[in-house]
Each structure stands twice: as C-alpha cells, then as structure tokens.
Amino acid sequence: MNELCLLNLVVTPEAEDAITDWLLEREEVSGFSSMPIAGHGSSEHAMSLAEQVAGHRRQVLFQIHLALADARRLTTSLGEEFHGSGMHFWLTPVLDSGHVA
Numbered sequence: 001m002n003e004l005c006l007l008n009l010v011v012t013p014e015a016e017d018a019i020t021d022w023l024l025e026r027e028e029v030s031g032f033s034s035m036p037i038a039g040h041g042s043s044e045h046a047m048s049l050a051e052q053v054a055g056h057r058r059q060v061l062f063q064i065h066l067a068l069a070d071a072r073r074l075t076t077s078l079g080e081e082f083h084g085s086g087m088h089f090w091l092t093p094v095l096d097s098g099h100v101a
Contacts, residue, residue, distance in 0.1 A: 009064070011059065
C-alpha cells in the first residue's frame, strides 16, 4: 500500500513563482494548493523592522497531497534546487481522501 501524506512548504513571497514553476514541472506532483499566510515565531533576527512591529512575516504556504516516498524525494530535490532559501517543510499523514459526490 502506498502511504499518502500532505507536504507543507512555507516559502517567502519572492520565491513563490519559482516554486510554483518548479512544482508544475514535477511528474510526481499532480496538483497543489498555495495560499498567502502570516508567519509568527521567535525568529525576530530574520524579520525586517516592519515585520517585527507587525508581529508577523508574510509567507506562502504550498500544500501537496502525494505518496510519502514521492514527498521524501521531492524534499531532497527542493533542498538541492533551493539550498539556502530558508524554506520550511513538514509532512503529515493523510488518513483518507477522495471526492464528495
């Protein structure tokens, strides 16, 4: 059985177009969602003065539903292609999925 997962990627708005194009070229990615998010955390040194005042940083979240083995290969490739970008990712198991008729 092929374990399914949700790959979550958090990237800067500046990297959004490059990541979108890169994901669209990947065979193992049949589709994905992306949305703007506000990142909150303790990394104030990485935030601009305006972001520190606002208390958050603008970021983009990508969500990709795929097989766990494909997700692991994808994160390895992302690390090679976008080394040093500060991208953050996590994988979560998908217990069930489908379309509601």
